[in-house]
Amino acid sequence: MSYTDAVHAENEGTARGGVTSWRTIMLVVMGLLGAAVLVGLLITLGGANRQRDRALELQAHSYDVMILARTLSGTIARSEASLGRYVISGDRKLGQLYFDQWRLAASQITRLDNITEDNPAQQRPIDRLRDAYQSRGRELSLTALSTYYGKNNQALSRYYQARKGPSLVNIDKLLDEIIDHERELLDKRTATAMRTVDRSSRIAGVLAVFGILLVLGAILLGWFTIRAVEERANARADADAARALAEELSTAVAEATDELRVQERKLRQVQKMEAVGQLTGGIAHDFNNMLAVVLGGLELARRSVDSDPAAAARHLDNATEGANRAAALTRRLLAFSREDSLKPEPIxxxxxxxGMSELLDRTLGDEVTVVTEDRAAGWQVRADRVQLENAILNLAVNARDAMNGRGTLTIATGTILLGKDAVGHCAAGEYVTIAVTDNGCGMTPDVVERVYEPFFTTKAVGQGTGLGLSQIFALVRQLDGEIAIRTAPDQGTTVTLYLPREDNPEPSGEIVSIMPAPAGPTRPLTVLVVEDDPRVMAAALGALEELGHIGIPCDDPFAAEALLDRHGDVDLILSDVLMPGQTGPEMIAALSPRFPHLAVLFVTGFAGDVDAAEFIDRDVLRKPFTLTALERAVAAAMARERPAPPEQIAAE
Incomplete structure (x- = not known):
């Protein structure tokens, strides 16, 4: 072999080696590219799947938020519908149903807050929703309290005003805002998921160009792409189905609300008649019992008047007691219906x-030690004495029950100077405090939050109605005061009433009971009796005659002026309050310019819509009355200062 051949062979071998090395490099590069393509495909598809799963999770979360918001709206609607039926019927079960639904709405707001805690944009309207819910609760609580106290007209008025109140509109607006925001967030999330899938598809297409030599890789890439597209279509279909479900739920809630309103209107008249029937039945039963005592006593007295005067007197006493019990029942009915005016006085x-010590000892029992502390410095409050005594007695009974009938009860009176809103929503000023403290079991915070709610009680069934503290709360608020509770489990309870100090100890001109008056007039009086009921007229004339006076009957208040002109010696006008055409105060107001010197005594068993201010400083005698009460009332009316008669002025 020549040198030239050797060189050629070496060059050819070198060329083959170079091609082989190039092929190896190309194979390695193709393998690396193939591996890169496969890795890129896997990463791209894995990322797309994770984004899809995340998008589906977020979509489900958004649907949960929207459905919960719609459910909350329905719960509030059911609660207010129950309150409306309670206002109409006065049924305490409906009041309890209203309360349960309203508490359920509170738990739904809390759940809505929990599932959106990762979204600050939703937290702000939810916080405002909670404030609007609490504001709405206070409005509805006033309606519930008015219903409990029998102020049906006021309760209905407040209920219909509340239906148009800003808090309800604000709740609906905030719910719509939460749903709209969640729907916008859902749309953004869906768009983001779609963009992610589209970007993944583009990357997969680019990688497919480099994987042409890898047919299997291309097939797999196509298979994964087709699968991703199908899953995206399925996700979109699921989203559409969930959206349709949410709309159906919203429609169902609206239809249910409308149906409740229709049923409320249908039941209103029936419930009203049932309530009237129950009330009249109970009243009739009690009055029949009392009338049986009266009629039986009178009949027995008639039979014994000649043979046994002592027995006749005893039977007459029994009849009188029955009549007094009937009068007391009437007064309680008037107080229940809020038609009997309060009797505020400096106390x-x-x-x-x-003065309640004996009553407290008798009521609480021997095992409860009552301790009183006087730090009031003689300060007074203006209140109805009976209602304030009942409030203190009610607190004492609650304290006894908290101590299981054994322990120490402390009632302390004191004084305090409060700033504005220092206790509740009180105004700034001086207050008298009445604090009732026990060493009983105490209360937990969740119980304290509900103690003023009507129908709420921690006592066993049949041992409490849940109305005591709600009545005290209403009384204190009526007196422009406040109430505070300091308690803890196993550390006892202190309930403190803050009542505004009375600066003016003089009587306020309210309707007051007749007190013992000076001795009666020394001469017979001429009395004009204005009364539209002939039986009451006859009784009044007979009573005046028994007392030695002369009665002039007048059955029409418009005829009083003519009778006064005809009888110039009239000393006193004895007038009913409510009469057809004109009330007693209106009649006296019309007669006063001409007859300012005449004494006036009003007699009434029902003040109705007459404002206490219309009585001015006139005496008022409550029906039914005894001869002694009439004698004292006449003496008190005659003792009041008034102008001299015109003829006396002319003579002077």
């Missing part, structure tokens, strides 16, 4: 508590 807090 010394410490004196009131001291």
């Amino acid at each position: 010394g807090a410490a004196t009131l508590v001291a």
